Amino acid sequence: MNQKEVAYDTAGRLIQDYRDYCLSKGIEYACIQSVRPHDDTTLFCSAGMQQYKPLFSDPSHKGTVANSQACLRMGDLDEIGDGTHFLHFTMLGLFSFRQMTVGEAIDFWLDFLGLLGLTPDHVTIHPDRLGEWTPLYRGRVPIIPDPECIWSDGNISGYCTEFYKDGIEIGNIVNPLGNCIDVGFGAERLDMIVNGTAPENALKTLKTAITVIIASGYRPGNKEQGYVLRKLLRRLHAVGGMLDHPFFEQEVERQNRLVEKYERLRHKHPDKSPEWWFDTHGIDVESLTPSGA
Incomplete structure (x- = not known):
């Protein structure tokens, strides 16, 4: 096994x-x-709670569910390869709607982490909830106050408590609306800590994200998810990576054609902006490989 x-x-x-x-x-x-995505607020699913957002705001709904949700976030594209930032990751989630308490959620996760052989180095709690939530840990984990321990998606918000190991946040428990539970722990980060799995390098991170997007049914294009996929294929090619897939081969050929076109035309339009090149000729000047710059 490799x-x-x-x-x-x-x-x-x-x-x-x-x-x-x-x-x-x-x-x-x-x-x-x-x-x-489970709604139209993001191009890709960015959190395990996304599909449950209507249930948080429905006072008549009570219940508890859990999932493992494949997620993709492009915000960390320039940070990948450092061992802590990913594009694609799996979120282990626990969601309770007016049923489970914060204390029960804390017990649930400390018990599960204990089964994995993992004890957090410390947790953080917002100062406004320090007095109420500190006793819920019953002295099992050191606690540090943190005024950043508050979460919001723009509509739903709540205080949270975050779990840390080896200086890395591994997950958090959010208390949306004060009567619900929204928990997310990153499977890849847990795997690195528990099993000693080596983090992906930047090339592998790009390949994984591209593969997952394709497996989710998307094709390269000029808009939305298709544009993101094309951007990642282009980035993989620019940094010297390879992928055994027709979409990658087609994008390499496409980039070569655009580089040739740019080289042929740039001396005729020396003062044109990157926006003009993209709008007029479909050439993303800033993404061209060094040979075409």
Whole structure:
């Protein structure tokens, strides 16, 4: 078994352990491997709670569910390869709507992390909830006040408590609206800490994100998800990466044609802006490989 297969195997076992743990508690569990969004607020699913947002705001709904949700966030594109920032990742989620308390959520996660052999180095709590929530940990973990421990998606907000190991945030518990629970822990970060799995380098991170987007049913294009996929294919080519897929081969050919076109025309239009080049000729000047600059 090669290193890639080992990484998938250990991460897969961790997700399976979480599934089994949830089911043992009588909590419904779903595994979602597509990054297609559950609403139109994002191009890709960015959090496990996305599909449940209507339930947080529905006072008549009560219940608790859990999932592992494939997510994609492009905000960390320039930070990938440092071992802590990813594009694609799997979020282990727990969501309770007017049923589970903050204390019960804390117990749930400390118990599950304990089964993995992991004890947080410390947790953080917003100062406004320090007096109320500190006793819920019952002295099991050091607590640090943090005024940044508040979460909002623009509509729903709540105080939160965050879990840290080796200086890295591994997950948090949010208390939306004061009566719900929204928990998210990154499976890849847990896998790195628990199983010692080596972090992906930048090339592997790009390949993983591209593969997941394609597997979710998207094709390269000029808009929305298709544009993001094309951008990642272009970035992979620009940094010297390879991918055995027709979409990559087609994008390399496309980039070569655009470079040739730019070289042929740039001396005729020396003062044109990058926006003009893109709008008029479909050439993203800033993304051209060095040979075409």
